[in-house]
Amino acid sequence: MSARVDVPVALTIAGSDSGGGAGVQADLKTFAAHGVFGASVLTALTAQNTRGVHGVHVVPAAFVTEQLDAVLSDIAVHATKIGMLADARVVAAVADAVAGGAGGPVVLDPVMVATSGDRLLDPAAVAAVREDLLPIVDLVTPNVPEAAVLLDAAPATDLDGVRAQARELFSRTGTAVLVKGGHLTGPESVDVLVGPSGETLLRRPRVGTTATHGTGCTLSAALAAQAALRPGAGWEELAGPARDYLQSALLAGRDLHVGSGHDGSHGPLDHAFALREPG
Numbered sequence: 705m706s707a708r709v710d711v712p713v714a715l716t717i718a719g720s721d722s723g724g725g726a727g728v729q730a731d732l733k734t735f736a737a738h739g740v741f742g743a744s745v746l747t748a749l750t751a752q753n754t755r756g757v758h759g760v761h762v763v764p765a766a767f768v769t770e771q772l773d774a775v776l777s778d779i780a781v782h783a784t785k786i787g788m789l790a791d792a793r794v795v796a797a798v799a800d801a802v803a804g805g806a807g808g809p810v811v812l813d814p815v816m817v818a819t820s821g822d823r824l825l826d827p828a829a830v831a832a833v834r835e836d837l838l839p840i841v842d843l844v845t846p847n848v849p850e851a852a853v854l855l856d857a858a859p860a861t862d863l864d865g866v867r868a869q870a871r872e873l874f875s876r877t878g879t880a881v882l883v884k885g886g887h888l889t890g891p892e893s894v895d896v897l898v899g900p901s902g903e904t905l906l907r908r909p910r911v912g913t914t915a916t917h918g919t920g921c922t923l924s925a926a927l928a929a930q931a932a933l934r935p936g937a938g939w940e941e942l943a944g945p946a947r948d949y950l951q952s953a954l955l956a957g958r959d960l961h962v963g964s965g966h967d968g969s970h971g972p973l974d975h976a977f978a979l980r981e982p983g
């Protein structure tokens with residue numbers, strides 16, 4: 705008889721990227737690569753590939769709630785990641801579910817604009833994310849432009865500026881903050897984590913590649929996967945391994961030729977690098 709496997713479960717609440725590089729697809733691949741069982745609640749469908757977003761079909765908020773109820777009434781979820789939310793009604797539906805608990809620690813990636821420049825959140829919904837969702841999640845992971853929007857400030861232009869904005873967001877909301885440094889320049893990509901135990905800098909060599917589509921989704925999903933695997937650990941312990949997984953997927957993604965965007969704009973990461981035979 706085979707042994708029972710008590711697998712940790714992570715939930716992603718996010719949009720579908722038909723091209724497979726970002727959104728729910730990146731999240732589920734990341735969960736699987738961590739040995740975590742992935743459940744998913746879709747907020748929007750995008751017609752998307754490595755060149756950009758060609759269309760968005762928002763899921764009615766009532767059906768987002770139906771999916772959340774179906775998952776949370778049946779499956780014990782150990783951690784949740786939230787990505788694309790599309791509009792204010794979907795934000796409200798997701799905020800209701802988060803306020804109701806049951807999804808473990810919650811990581812919010814406040815997705816606003818895709819790497820390709822296409823909008824993924826109605827500008828009218830930004831206030832709802834800031835007021836209704838941000839204060840009730842456990843970790844928020846904005847990139848540099850998103851941190852500025854959440855603070856209603858100009859984007860930071862250097863590491864000290866990012867550190868100041870991460871501190872300010874934490875002090876305003878009480879939610880731990882990881883501001884991602886991919887949009888700055890320099891030999892390292894530095895992410896700044898600020899939480900109850902102070903500041904942690906995550907420094908990794910900047911990879912010379914245009915295949916960066918889905919990096920933000922992958923990092924937030926890896927953080928949720930780590931939280932599902934290690935209940936009770938602080939974000940400062942979970943962030944290093946999550947960032948290492950992303951770095952390996954970025955490095956391996958340089959050899960993954962999926963879609964024309966790899967040469968022209970935004971190719972995907974290689975989430976399954978650990979499963980591939982060398983050479």
Ligand SMILES: Nc1ncnc2c1ncn2[C@@H]1O[C@H](COP(=O)(O)OP(=O)(O)OP(=O)(O)O)[C@@H](O)[C@H]1O
Binds near residue numbers: 887
């Ligand atoms: N060229 C790179 N080399 C190494 N790490 C990178 C590079 N680009 C981005 N990163 C890392 O990827 C993660 C996402 O960073 P970024 O600031 O690009 O967020 P994002 O804009 O939300 O991502 P995306 O929109 O590309 O999904 C961070 O951990 C960042 O440090």
Ligand SMILES: Cc1ncc(COP(=O)(O)O)c(N)n1
Binds near residue numbers: 788817920
């Ligand atoms: C469905 C969906 N969710 C999130 C992103 C952001 O990812 P990126 O900024 O890498 O394009 C995306 N492009 N599509």
